[in-house]
Amino acid sequence: MKPTLERAARAICRFEGHPENIQFEGRAMWQSYLPQARAVLQAIEEPDMAMVSAAVDKAKQIGAGDFVGIYRAMIGAVIEG
Incomplete structure (x- = not known):
């Protein structure tokens, strides 16, 4: 796991009002936000x-x-x- 991707997923999780480390579907809640975090980082990959x-x-x-x-x-x- 890349630290920046994890930090982004954790931030989205907190933003949504969820505790980062509660269990959700067998893993930490923040992990369910990895697709959103990846999408945001990909969106800003090309600088404007x-x-x-x-x-x-x-x-x-x-x-x-x-x-x-x-x-x-x-x-x-x-x-x-």
């Missing part, structure tokens, strides 16, 4: 212009080698719209 612009701006500020900072800027562009 806002994400690219955020990456370029951040790279100019902090340097192109700060991949974490650039990634966060790109995801922030998605969240903030």
